[in-house]
Amino acid sequence: xxxxxxxxxxxxxxxxxxxxxxxxxxxxxxxxxxxxxxxxxxxxxxxxxxxxxxxxxxxxxxxxxxxxxxxxxxxxxxxxxxxxxxxxxxxxxxxxxxxxxxxxxxxxxxxxxxxxxxxxxxxxxxxxxxxxxxxxxxxxxxxxxxxxxxxxxxxxxxxxxxxxxxxxxxxxxxxxxxxxxxxxxxxxxxxxxxxxxxxxxxxxxxxxxxxxxxxxxxxxx
Amino acid sequence: xxxxxxxxxxxxxxxxxxxxxxxxxxxxxxxxxxxxxxxxxxxxxxxxxxxxxxxxxxxxxxxxxxxxxxxxxxxxxxxxxxxxxxxxxxxxxxxxxxxxxxxxxxxxxxxxxxxxxxxxxxxxxxxxxxxxxxxxxxxxxxxxxxxxxxxxxxxxxxxxxxxxxxxxxxxxxxxxxxxxxxxxxxxxxxxxxxxxxxxxxxxxxxxxxxxxxxxxxxxxxxxxxxxxxxx
Numbered sequence: 001x002x003x004x005x006x007x008x009x010x011x012x013x014x015x016x017x018x019x020x021x022x023x024x025x026x027x028x029x030x031x032x033x034x035x036x037x038x039x040x041x042x043x044x045x046x047x048x049x050x051x052x053x054x055x056x057x058x059x060x061x062x063x064x065x066x067x068x069x070x071x072x073x074x075x076x077x078x079x080x081x082x083x084x085x086x087x088x089x090x091x092x093x094x095x096x097x098x099x100x101x102x103x104x105x106x107x108x109x110x111x112x113x114x115x116x117x118x119x120x121x122x123x124x125x126x127x128x129x130x131x132x133x134x135x136x137x138x139x140x141x142x143x144x145x146x147x148x149x150x151x152x153x154x155x156x157x158x159x160x161x162x163x164x165x166x167x168x169x170x171x172x173x174x175x176x177x178x179x180x181x182x183x184x185x186x187x188x189x190x191x192x193x194x195x196x197x198x199x200x201x202x203x204x205x206x207x208x209x210x211x212x213x214x215x216x217x218x219x220x221x
Numbered sequence: 222x223x224x225x226x227x228x229x230x231x232x233x234x235x236x237x238x239x240x241x242x243x244x245x246x247x248x249x250x251x252x253x254x255x256x257x258x259x260x261x262x263x264x265x266x267x268x269x270x271x272x273x274x275x276x277x278x279x280x281x282x283x284x285x286x287x288x289x290x291x292x293x294x295x296x297x298x299x300x301x302x303x304x305x306x307x308x309x310x311x312x313x314x315x316x317x318x319x320x321x322x323x324x325x326x327x328x329x330x331x332x333x334x335x336x337x338x339x340x341x342x343x344x345x346x347x348x349x350x351x352x353x354x355x356x357x358x359x360x361x362x363x364x365x366x367x368x369x370x371x372x373x374x375x376x377x378x379x380x381x382x383x384x385x386x387x388x389x390x391x392x393x394x395x396x397x398x399x400x401x402x403x404x405x406x407x408x409x410x411x412x413x414x415x416x417x418x419x420x421x422x423x424x425x426x427x428x429x430x431x432x433x434x435x436x437x438x439x440x441x442x443x444x445x446x447x448x449x450x451x452x
Contacts, residue, residue, distance in 0.1 A: 049323060058312075068318045072312070076311050094294070098288055
């Protein structure tokens, strides 16, 4: 079996999307931790355009951008499909993947900013959650239906990290009373064994992101 | 399939609208082109794309599909008897998708900035645009493998993603008095652009540069808050 390697960083949500896809399909891989403050020559060679993780390397060939990696994994290893088979349903799934990717900055912004900017991030992220809940998820248990699919993976990473950020900045957005279906979805998503067993340690995350927030806020003064 | 089973909601000047039209042309699929009135959004558009309220929208039967590159992939998956738009090899598909995303997320923003900005800011955008073109020139060499298109012998996903921007690229060159595609720096892309625009799937729908320049004046006026023209 040709070798699969994943270059990532333990506190970044994006490599986890790839980990979840690989684990769901039962694909063995080697995980390589990258130091983003001191990027390895290998990473720069594999991703010269963006110089970012994750990078999946399959038989020596690099693939970049988490959701593009997942489409590649889906095509190479069709077991436990993450996309529906019907073209229209596939187009809808891809639509929601793109939507959450485009709106993700507001979620990070809640954590990165203060004052007026943070208020805007709160408003924007709430609006996004409303649209995702009403038009994306609807009455389904998961975006993928009865089992998780590509949209669950894409948004699940954002939502999980968002939960950590909410705790740090002490602002709750994704609450059960405001977004009952989406809140239930997050609980169910994080109970899926592959997800539950493949998340970074929460205390480590809180510690890391708290420190980073203090550093970046004091640097910008 | 009857012509009115496939509709494209759009507008002739739009880069993004061109993409599904090129894809449908490649597949020889007849479609009805429903043009939106500049300055307003039709009920059909608002119903078909409630999230973004933007063009293009493909309406196949009663099903709306939104987001230009997602529409292109949908077209490729549905009309399998026509020539393929995406390559068959998963790695090659990933490369095409990577560069299409780069064009849309990074390069397009730099191009838009270049059209609007002034002074020092403009110079920064110009640098970003030319750096991007150097990367795309290199990508062209690797993807085309000596053939005419990023997709090889025929137009593919990345040709559609990037080629649809050529109309506005020419507007920027003419109005901004700057050479972006250059025989010395980007010889591959210069030839590719000619081949792309001459292709049967593209020729009839690539807007003329002069018409786009006229239209851009309307756009500028709208941005500055002038009321839309009555028609």
